[in-house]
Amino acid sequence: MSKLLSYVLTLVLLLLLAAPAAAQRGSPVTAGANITDGCAESDDPTVDYFPHEATVMYAEGFQISYYNNYKVILVNEPFADAGFRYEYVLVQCGTTLPEVIEGTQTIGYQVIEVPIQSIVTLSATFLPNLETIGELDALVANDEFDFVYSEAVRARIDAGEMVEVGFPSGIDNELVLDLNPDLIMLNAFSQADLDPLNLLRDEGIPYAANIDYLETSPLGRAEWVKFTAAFFNREEEANTFFTEVEGAYNQLTALTADAEARPTVMVNGLFGDSWFVAGGQSYVARLIADAGGDYLWADDESTGGVPLDFESVLERAADADIWINPNFWFTLADGLTEDERYAEFAPFASGQVYNNNARVTPMGGNDYYEGAVANPHLLLADLIAIFQPSLLPDHALFYYQQLPAE
Amino acid sequence: MNRTERLPTVSAAVNMHTGELHNALRRDEAAWRLRFMLLIVLLIVLFLVALVLGSVNIPLDQIVRVLLGGEAERASWTSIIMQVRLPRALTALLAGAALGAAGLLMQTFFRNPLASPDVLGVNSGASLGVALVVLSTGVVGTSLLAGIGLAGDLGLAAAASIGAGLTMLLVLFVARRVRGSTTLLIIGLMIGQLTFAVVSLLLYFSIPERIQAYINWGFGSFGGVTWSQLPILALAVTAGVVLSVALIKPLNALLLGEAYAESMGVGLRRARTGIILSTALLTGAVTAFCGPIAFIGIAVPHLCRGLFRTADHRALLPAALLMGALVAQAAGILAQAPGTDIALPLNAVLSLIGAPVVLFVILRGQ
Numbered sequence: 001m002s003k004l005l006s007y008v009l010t011l012v013l014l015l016l017l018a019a020p021a022a023a024q025r026g027s028p029v030t031a032g033a034n035i036t037d038g039c040a041e042s043d044d045p046t047v048d049y050f051p052h053e054a055t056v057m058y059a060e061g062f063q064i065s066y067y068n069n070y071k072v073i074l075v076n077e078p079f080a081d082a083g084f085r086y087e088y089v090l091v092q093c094g095t096t097l098p099e100v101i102e103g104t105q106t107i108g109y110q111v112i113e114v115p116i117q118s119i120v121t122l123s124a125t126f127l128p129n130l131e132t133i134g135e136l137d138a139l140v141a142n143d144e145f146d147f148v149y150s151e152a153v154r155a156r157i158d159a160g161e162m163v164e165v166g167f168p169s170g171i172d173n174e175l176v177l178d179l180n181p182d183l184i185m186l187n188a189f190s191q192a193d194l195d196p197l198n199l200l201r202d203e204g205i206p207y208a209a210n211i212d213y214l215e216t217s218p219l220g221r222a223e224w225v226k227f228t229a230a231f232f233n234r235e236e237e238a239n240t241f242f243t244e245v246e247g248a249y250n251q252l253t254a255l256t257a258d259a260e261a262r263p264t265v266m267v268n269g270l271f272g273d274s275w276f277v278a279g280g281q282s283y284v285a286r287l288i289a290d291a292g293g294d295y296l297w298a299d300d301e302s303t304g305g306v307p308l309d310f311e312s313v314l315e316r317a318a319d320a321d322i323w324i325n326p327n328f329w330f331t332l333a334d335g336l337t338e339d340e341r342y343a344e345f346a347p348f349a350s351g352q353v354y355n356n357n358a359r360v361t362p363m364g365g366n367d368y369y370e371g372a373v374a375n376p377h378l379l380l381a382d383l384i385a386i387f388q389p390s391l392l393p394d395h396a397l398f399y400y401q402q403l404p405a406e
Numbered sequence: 407m408n409r410t411e412r413l414p415t416v417s418a419a420v421n422m423h424t425g426e427l428h429n430a431l432r433r434d435e436a437a438w439r440l441r442f443m444l445l446i447v448l449l450i451v452l453f454l455v456a457l458v459l460g461s462v463n464i465p466l467d468q469i470v471r472v473l474l475g476g477e478a479e480r481a482s483w484t485s486i487i488m489q490v491r492l493p494r495a496l497t498a499l500l501a502g503a504a505l506g507a508a509g510l511l512m513q514t515f516f517r518n519p520l521a522s523p524d525v526l527g528v529n530s531g532a533s534l535g536v537a538l539v540v541l542s543t544g545v546v547g548t549s550l551l552a553g554i555g556l557a558g559d560l561g562l563a564a565a566a567s568i569g570a571g572l573t574m575l576l577v578l579f580v581a582r583r584v585r586g587s588t589t590l591l592i593i594g595l596m597i598g599q600l601t602f603a604v605v606s607l608l609l610y611f612s613i614p615e616r617i618q619a620y621i622n623w624g625f626g627s628f629g630g631v632t633w634s635q636l637p638i639l640a641l642a643v644t645a646g647v648v649l650s651v652a653l654i655k656p657l658n659a660l661l662l663g664e665a666y667a668e669s670m671g672v673g674l675r676r677a678r679t680g681i682i683l684s685t686a687l688l689t690g691a692v693t694a695f696c697g698p699i700a701f702i703g704i705a706v707p708h709l710c711r712g713l714f715r716t717a718d719h720r721a722l723l724p725a726a727l728l729m730g731a732l733v734a735q736a737a738g739i740l741a742q743a744p745g746t747d748i749a750l751p752l753n754a755v756l757s758l759i760g761a762p763v764v765l766f767v768i769l770r771g772q
Contacts (some may be wrong), residue, residue: 169619172749173629176484178462189538192619195561199632203485275611307611 005041017350035232036115039094045069051091051235054226058246060278061211062227065103071114072103073230078209079188090114090230110206116182122168123187124365125212127153128374129225132241133234140179143167148235149365155170163375167192176200183231185210215304216283218290219249220378225374248377249290255391256292263321263387265293266313266347270339271327275313284325287376292391296320313343322386323347324354324400332405351402354386358401361393372399408542439723441713445728449499454466456495459744462486492493492630493636497628498738499731501696502706504643504688506730507650510710514657515681516587523689523703524680526590527597528573532693533624534601535569536562540620541608563635565693569691573597574683581682582675587664590682625751626697626739635695642691647669649684653677657719679741699734701756705764706730712767733760 034052045194053066059202063074073088080374087109091097097384120129120141127150130136138154141163150155153191165175169192176184184207188194197207212224222245229238233389265288267278278284280300288295296317313397316321323345329335335342348355359367372379378398386402387393433624458469465484468478472487508523516525523529580593609617631639656677659667668674692699710725711717733756741755 014662166716166749167618167621170749173459173462173490174462174486177490178480179483180482187615189613189615190619191565192540192616192623195563196630198561199489203489304613339556 001212012241014338019341034115035092036116036233040069040092041094042070045098049235051096052233052239054230054235054238056226058217059212059215059223059227060220061214062224064170064226067102068081070101071230072101072109073208073227073305074103074105074208077212078194079190079211080214086110088112088208091138092233110324112183112206112208112231114231116231118183119179119231120165120179120181120184121186122165122171122184123210123371124148124150124153124184124370125187126185126228128371129228129238132225132256132374133229133232133233133237133330135169135232138232140181141165141175143171146363147365147369149359149361149367149370154319154361168348169196171196171200173199176205177203181205183208183230185264187211197200200346203230206304212373216281216286218283218287218380220247221283222374222376245375245377252377252380252384256290256388257390259291259292259388262292264293264317265320265387266320266323266345267295267297267325269327269329269335269342270310273309274307276307277313279303279306284287287380288324288387291380291387293308293322293383293387310341314341317345319346321347321350322352322354324383324386325356326353326403328355328357329355330357332403335403351405353403354400355403358399368399395404410699412732426477429553434716434718434721437718438714438725442724442728445725445732449728449732449735452605452732452739453495453499456498456735457487457491459739460486460491460742461746461749464602474596479694480647489633493631493633494738496636497631497639497696497737498734500639500643501628501673501699502702502732502734503727504646504692504730505699505702505734506706506726506728507647507723508685509680509705509730510689510707510726511650511653511657511685511704513676513737514660514719516591517661517663519708520593520704521591521594522700523685524598524698526573526577526686526689527594528570528577528600528603528686528690528702529693529698530598531573531576531733532566532570532690533574534604534696535565535694536623537605537620538569539606540564540610540623541605541616549580563630566694567690570686570694574690577677578682581678587678604647623697624753626699626753626756628696628752632696646684646688646691647727649680649687652720653680653684654723657681657723661717663720697752698758699753700762701753702730702733705760706733708764709733709767712751756765 011072022260034050035360040049047068049069050066050071054064056063061076065072070089070091073090075086077084078086085105087104089097089104089109089111091111093113093115095191095211105141114307117138118140119130119138121130121239122143124142124147127148131150132138133151136156139153139156139162142148143164143205145157145164148157163179165172168186168188173196184197184200184205186207186209187191188209194209201207201348210224210227212221215221216310225242226235226238229235264347268276269286277297279302280298281303282297285295285298289298297306326335329338332348342348356368357366381392381395382397382400385397386400457473459465463499464478464483468483469487474476478484478487500579505523512521512523512525513519515521577594581590582589584593605706609620641747656667659670660677664674667677706726706729707722710722710729713729714721716722737752737756737759740759741750741752743750
């Protein structure tokens with residue numbers, strides 16, 4: 001107890017000593033960079049508290065507009081075809097929100113003080129973004145530990161620094177209320193995911209509906225790092241990272257632009273009686289095209305999965321050159337165990353079958369759904385090495401692996 | 407229990423004016439009173455237990471302080487008790503009582519010990535409402551709901567209520583036109599089949615995350631009802647219970663068959679409408695807010711008959727209300743898996759623990 005007391009006293013003393021020094025520096029504190037830790041020391045309506053702003057170029061699901069002491073984030077819809085939008089007013093902690101807020105279009109916006117200090121994530125795709133912007137320490141809970149791939153996050157879990165709260169439609173309200181985080185971020189897929197969170201919102205724990213999964217362009221999906229960063233005032237870090245990713249991705253795409261011989265590509269496998277192939281306008285279709293592949297369902301109009309039966313897939317893909325993402329196989333033998341008719345496809349005989357499970361944990365975490373979302377250039381490099389090996393002769397597959405026979 | 411043993415009890419319940427039997431009933435009532443007291447005490451105990459146990463450990467004195475209107479040491483504890491545990495315990499109470507009563511009404515109405523509150527198809531209607539909102543890609547669900555002016559941030563409970571309400575109107579409409587209760591049973595079954603077909607189609611074309619959410623709803627839960635929704639649930643359940651209390655006499659008469667009941671001067675048509683309306687209200691409201699919970703409706707009437715050893719609805723109805731609430735509260739507590747931070751599906755807990763108990767009670771009664 002006395003130890004604690006002396007610790008507190010020392011802290012108070014240090015703060016007292018530091019305060020005049022900070023006051024002498026005055027308002028310029030806010031001029032140089034965003035405040036990423038704590039509140040603004042002055043509440044001055046003429047000061048621009050967000051010198052580092054994020055501009056959204058590829059993502060279609062959200063926009064951010066900046067004002068002196070607040071920013072407005074507009075999310076087109078909290079889940080696919082929701083039919084309504086979500087708005088967030090992020091106000092710099094320590095400043096007062098003006099009476100008239102520009103940039104909002106509905107009255108139902110949520111006001112959130114930034115920078116937030118703690119976050120609960122309900123999808124693994126946000127984890128790499130937290131690492132990128134240097135805010136992994138703010139992560140206090142996530143939905144399911146089993147699905148986490150990130151080593152840094154696993155270390156936090158093992159150290160007992162995180163709580164497992166369950167997926168959105170079955171979230172443990174008690175645990176979240178007890179943690180009292182500044183924000184919950186989730187991928188919502190239907191109203192069922194939002195209902196339980198509305199109770200928490202009413203108790204002062206806001207949630208941000210992230211729809212990165214609806215983006216059909218790989219860069220658009222990766223750009224959601226700016227969305228996460230905005231809540232932490234970490235736009236600078238997000239911009240730096242994304243610019244690198246963007247540069248690398250576009251450079252790789254340029255490589256394949258003139259590729260003449262494009263191998264035909266088939267995807268996925270049977271699920272019950274249905275073979276869900278990626279829609280012609282989907283994320284996967286876009287990656288295949290950018291990597292110099294000829295996707296067999298490129299003529300399809302949809303952005304999601306398309307359920308087909310075995311015969312129609314066989315009809316179109318029997319002579320395919322390359323097969324990617326076949327269910328959960330690690331070997332071709334896994335495929336035969338599932339259904340021996342898979343051998344009818346040409347890639348099966350030629351061994352040109354590749355799956356996205358090179359980086360998985362025994363529990364079921366897969367970096368393809370985590371790190372690859374934030375690093376589409378690495379994913380694209382893999383696919384180029386598979387479709388156009390002559391363009392990247394030295395590339396070693398990272399997220400993908402060629403499936404051995406046994 | 408064979409038929410010759412049961413018949414006197416049944417007719418005892420019906421021929422209430424016979425002096426000799428009147429005395430027998432007096433004796434019964436004394437025995438009933440004791441059992442009612444036992445149920446009430448257990449119910450209060452479990453209600454309190456439900457407030458004490460949860461995934462977060464809160465000291466007992468803090469819980470008492472919050473319940474007496476104070477603030478806990480930590481603000482989050484106050485929220486947990488007032489916003490999570492109390493509504494959940496109250497919901498379990500209401501839902502259990504409603505389903506127990508609805509199950510009893512259905513078993514008597516159809517004179518079938520297998521009948522449960524979902525035989526009318528009201529559950530299925532609620533499921534369809536939820537499936538449309540959760541599973542459809544928006545094209546069907548959103549435009550349908552926009553058509554009735556409900557698009558927007560529409561909660562699952564609202565969608566389920568609309569589904570249950572529309573089915574209830576359909577069943578009432580049909581019930582006025584058909585004679586036998588068996589026909590009604592078949593109609594309820596067919597409504598269920600039709601809904602199942604539509605839901606299957608929606609499931610087939612849906613994405614895994616939405617399917618997961620729909621399945622999750624199907625597990626049942628008392629935890630999703632907020633303070634703003636609780637009065638609606640309470641109102642519907644109270645209306646259903648009041649209506650069913652008014653039906654006690656015709657219910658007793660119905661035990662001996664519709665023809666007999668009619669000869670006793672029971673207005674069969676009105677009784678039928680009353681029973682259907684009451685059951686639909688009780689089941690519809692519970693399904694809308696808690697998901698499809700079938701087991702309480704089937705099991706609780708059997709437990710009550712086993713405990714009270716009577717077919718008289720003057721005892722069975724209040725018993726079913728209490729026993730239903732009791733079973734629901736107990737299952738709710740077990741589903742929270744006290745001492746761990748995992749939660750089990752409510753329906754699984756109900757059936758896993760409930761089925762052997764019901765089997766035991768029935769076999770012992772043989």
